[in-house]
Amino acid sequence: MCGGIEYQDQKIYFPQPDVRLPVRLRDGQVTWITWGRRKDEATGKFPNGGWARLNSIKSGKWKPWHPRPVLIAAGQFMEKDHNNQSHWIELDKRMVIQGLLAERDKETRVYVCLLYTSDAADDLLCVDLGGRRLIKKKNK
Secondary structure, eight states, X not given: OOOEEEETTEEEETTSTTOEEEEEOTTSOEEEEEBSBOTTOSOOSSOSBSEEEHHHHHTTTXXXXXXXXXXXXXXXXXEEOTTOOEEEEEOOTTEXXXXXXXXXXXXXXXXXXXXXXXXXXXXXXXXXXXXXXXXXXXXX
């Protein structure tokens, strides 16, 4: 599970309070959006955690938050292995991390999309690398 990303030499970790992720807009610009929801937040408008499984999106569990796909800009992402050791994995410049934009009461959050290996095999433009949904950028 993606526990952090690096964007323009800035390392961003999910456990940090009020952490934001860089989301690429259609015009190529980047905006910063709060990453998920922590258990200790006072309000419960959004699901706990920072990740959204593709199968839960497809089954409609995210409908109350009006989900929209977004692209998370990153040069690297961080995963922890079974021994809780962190590993930074560099992204090819043609790849981005797929995210889900959730909205409620004029507030937005972004979640990293996760998928199962079987989902990745069904989608030739995607790669399942440790759980994140990585996709190729479209050529313009």
